[in-house]
Amino acid sequence: MATPLAATALASCGGSSGPGQAAEGDATVWFLTGEPKEGIRRQSVESFNESSESGDIAVTAFQNDAYKTKIRTAIGAGQAPTLIWSWGGGSVNDWAEAGQIDDLTSWVGENPDLKDRLFDAAWIPITFDGKIYGVPHETVQPVFLYFNKKLFDQVGAQPPTTWDELMALVPVFNDAGIAPISLAGQSRWTTMMWLEFLVERVGGQEAFLAINESQPDAWSNPDVLQALTMAQDLVKANGFVNGFNSIVADQNADQALLYTDRAAMLLQGSWCYGSIKADGGEFVSNGNLGWATFPVVTGGKGDPSSTVGNPAQYYSISSDATEEQKTIAKEYLLNGVLTEEIAAAFINEGGEVPVLEGTESLIAESPDAEFLSYVYDLASNAAFFGQSWDQAISPTAAEELLNNIAQLFQLSITPQQFADNMNAVQAS
Incomplete structure (x- = not known):
């Protein structure tokens, strides 16, 4: 959505047509x-x-x-x-x-x-x-937390199950010279996933759906403002890799930080597993890749089994x-x-x-059965499966949302300014 329009036209699959061109009638x-x-x-x-x-x-x-x-x-x-x-x-x-x-x-x-x-x-x-x-x-594509087991073992930690545990891990990894979390911030939709989960964990599916449905003043919900504040707290604590705003997801650079042992965690979709396995050498085969649901927020209204992503x-x-x-x-x-x-x-x-x-038998026979079974169970048993905001709302509103998310994570606007900006977009 933000990267230059560097489309790569590739060869046609069939017919007599050339690269990216259809023969007449195709x-x-x-x-x-x-x-x-x-x-x-x-x-x-x-x-x-x-x-x-x-x-x-x-x-x-x-x-x-x-x-x-x-x-x-x-x-x-x-x-x-x-x-x-x-x-x-x-x-x-x-x-x-x-x-x-x-x-x-x-x-x-x-x-x-x-x-x-x-x-x-x-x-x-x-x-x-x-x-x-x-x-x-x-494919069904829920989002969850990938983590580097080797780095967690190195600092003697376990994957976080609560937001407080996640925040407590940030200085532990930073003191060890390891980025706590990889993030391709320049792509913006990767950053949006943090907000989506925080809104669901704090405010539950009603707060999430109010945004998806572009309800008036949805962003002024106190639970949403709390989620926005928590996101900035993580930025201020140096939770993300240095220079995250210049990293682009299209080149899988955020994944590379995880499997090259430079970052401990990555919030991404199930679609990343295949490329991590393909590009990460023996990272997956050596058992260094772990996965877990997004941490719960103590006192929040969300369901721990709920996820976001692409159905x-x-x-x-x-x-x-x-x-x-x-x-x-x-x-x-x-x-x-x-x-x-x-x-x-x-x-x-x-x-x-x-x-x-009816793909359960195919999944069971796969060498990646453990991961695939996790994804299947997460998607099929989720109390709520929220569609990504930038897909659910109109393209115009989505672009403004992504621009404001970038500013929020750059700490150039406050949570209240973010909410005011987005309420104005939805009201227009």
């Missing part, structure tokens, strides 16, 4: 770079193209933050790809209200097996006023696509996007839990 899709999941996404499209009778799909891939800017511009200009990749929520609702994506309610109803094979909760962020504007795919990822169909392209897209959504082969790849190569029902 459908198109944009999605995110980054292994191992980029390779799985490509495998899904390539497998579909090999057997498709309706036509091929051409691929272009972008880095995360660049994609968010690029897709908004393309949709507004009537130049969107046939299949629009998203996290659901506010952006999709805006596109639906503007008539920029197709209402898929009737089509999904005509294909009940499609809905039945995917997690029920995954459909919520793509359903507005009882109408369905996309299809869930890929799924989504494909919507552009209203500007031709009927031929839409036919290809629908065939892919039915028969190609999350086959058992692709589900197995997400489990075994990506280290993530697909949103496909």
